Amino acid sequence: TQLLEQxxxxxxxxxxxxxxxxxxxxSVFSSLQWYRQEPGEGPVLLVTVVTxxxxxKLKRLTFQFGDxxxxxxxxxxxxxxxxxxxxxxxxxxxxxxxxxxxxxxxxTVRA
Amino acid sequence: xxxxxxTPRHLVMGMTNKKSLKCEQHLGHNAMYWYKQSAKKPLExxxxxxxxxxxxxxxxxxRFSPECPNSSHLFLHLHTxxxxxxxxxxxxxxxxxxxxxxxxxQYFGPGTRLTVT
Numbered sequence: 483t484q485l486l487e488q489x490x491x492x493x494x495x496x497x498x499x500x501x502x503x504x505x506x507x508x509s510v511f512s513s514l515q516w517y518r519q520e521p522g523e524g525p526v527l528l529v530t531v532v533t534x535x536x537x538x539k540l541k542r543l544t545f546q547f548g549d550x551x552x553x554x555x556x557x558x559x560x561x562x563x564x565x566x567x568x569x570x571x572x573x574x575x576x577x578x579x580x581x582x583x584x585x586x587x588x589x590t591v592r593a
Numbered sequence: 594x595x596x597x598x599x600t601p602r603h604l605v606m607g608m609t610n611k612k613s614l615k616c617e618q619h620l621g622h623n624a625m626y627w628y629k630q631s632a633k634k635p636l637e638x639x640x641x642x643x644x645x646x647x648x649x650x651x652x653x654x655x656r657f658s659p660e661c662p663n664s665s666h667l668f669l670h671l672h673t674x675x676x677x678x679x680x681x682x683x684x685x686x687x688x689x690x691x692x693x694x695x696x697x698x699q700y701f702g703p704g705t706r707l708t709v710t
Contacts, residue, residue, distance in 0.1 A: 486635075513697075515697075515698060515699075517699075517701075522703070522704075522706075523703050523704070524597070524683050524685070524701030524702050524703050524704050525636075525683075525699070525701050526701070527698055527699065527700065530698055570636070572636075572699070574697050580638055580641060580649060580697065581638070581697050581699060583635045583636040584635060585633070585634065585635045586635070
């Protein structure tokens, strides 16, 4: 059983459209991170959210941590082809000393 | 440039070969990790080293043997692998995994694409 469930698994949209990726769990996390991975490369950290209800913005990307710290979402406004990649969420559990990763959402933005 | 380098980037090996993967981090971090990434599966944590001491071995078969001579270098020694071990092997580092929220932010290398024939 996977600790973090990401949905959808695949997402293909046209340039300029908006999209939302979800990361859900029945467990509580002390923090949650989002990464983006491009083909042939390792994941790159985008953001860390720590406080329940927290919202962070990174240009056209908006990250939200659920009030109960069990879920998170990533919203991209006016997607561009450069946003194409595998988006991974990863959670830290208190005193677990490691990250648990979701299976990822593959996002394709068509020009 | 993420500050974490891995060599080689690609490796093809037979089941009877012995090879090693190398990882080096230039970020001054205290912890280093090996992950396995297979198609359509979540990242699998293999090993964790914190201040050169192994703190996690996630039930990895003995044909994978890690080595961490110092906080900047990490190796994964491979011996008599199976075809199902073919995957992308990622190395990562984090600054100071002290249990505080956000202290496990991972900085990944580009990975070694391993094919076992």
